[in-house]
Amino acid sequence: MLKKLMAASASLVLMGGLLAGCGGNNNAAGNDGAATNDASNSSKPVTINMFTASPEYTDAFNAYIEEYKKVKPNVTINLEIMQSDYNTVLKSRIAAGSTPDVFQTTAGGDIDTFADYSADLTNEPLAAAMTDAVRANMTSSDGKVLGLPIKGNLFTLIYNKKLLADAGITEVPKTTAQLDDAVKKLEAKGTTPFANAYKEWWVWKHIFQHYVDAAAEDSGQSAKDLVNKFIEGKTTIKEYPALYNNFFNFIDLTVKHGTDKPLERDSNAQVSDFASGKAAFLSGKGAWDEEAIKKINPNLEIGIMGYPVSDKPEQAVIITGADQALRINKDSKVAKETIEFFNWLYTSDYGKNWFSQVAKVIPPIKDAPLPDLTMPKEMDEILKTQKSGDLSVNYSLDTFHQKFGEIMQAYIGGSKTKDQAVQEIEQAWTQFGSAQ
Known part of the structure; x- marks a missing residue:
């Protein structure tokens, strides 16, 4: 569980840029985290401390916090983003006993970790409001939301x-050979094919999962x-050409035919490169x-x-779902009020449109309508x-994905060979891939 993950951290340095302070409200006597669905009639001041890792939604989060103040003037929500x-x-x-009232984790495997x-939100209106696929991403191995x-x-x-279009590419490439051809056509027109953000550890997992899906289908x-086999140490990357060959070939392609100094380009720089027309493809990212x-x-x-991802055009698919989750601290003194707030967000007309x-x-x-x-809109059509x-x-924890990103950074930086990177990825999967 989480104790295993925290044992690896000996010290930390708090980073600046926090939007608001976040104090702990845990260890409330007699509060098991259960909540009623009825609105609270109390006018007693309530403060909810919310700690997230999504700066791109700062304005949006503040908007629903402001709107909820109209619904419940006695509730103050302190937002801290890092x-x-x-x-x-x-x-x-x-570990210090100051768990925020609301905190963010990845979904999937980390649902069990934390x-x-x-x-437990299983019987709350917000859980019933989720789409089936998203609800599955929020559900623990024992069936609790x-x-x-x-x-x-x-x-x-x-x-x-x-x-x-300017390069004469009339159809988007769906095979590795077609992608190679597109790269040649783009460069013949003086266009850099790829904008990269390889300074970020998390872009790697977004790319890699497409090749994991192909490897699973092929086998x-x-x-x-397949991921569970890697976590259990029962298989190797070399057994799957989509992983050992195609994934690494793609990364090599993006580095060779991408923007300069890829390890120095973060997400913001990558978006700027793409938006300003300096590159044709934006990898490792999504709708956000x-x-x-x-x-x-x-x-x-x-x-x-x-x-x-391969020579099979049918394997060139987009991926949808929910990979980020907010969690409500079950021992918070304001767990009931916090659940009430999110029930409002997920079921009200304002929330559906938010x-x-x-x-x-x-x-x-x-x-809820699409933005x-x-x-x-293109996703909906596809x-x-x-x-x-x-x-x-x-299916893997972010402790693995972060280590995976660091290994791949070392690979493209030249301090690890491909086989060294592969061996270390396999080791990281068994060491960090699971909450167990």
């Missing part, structure tokens, strides 16, 4: 339609079963970047496509005729 070292700081706070600190999604998500290779098993892209270049024509109109994300709940953005890939990042 991106760098968020996981380390969160684990440190939990189960001991999470309120222990998280609530920040958003629905879309993972895809993003491209500049005009740059591809006749589910992505979850559209707003930032359009702020830089409102006229950019964005397209989305599956990664060309996802699409304020946050401008893919709603994780039923009966007026290109990528969600899924009418094609399947979504499996959100296989959810």
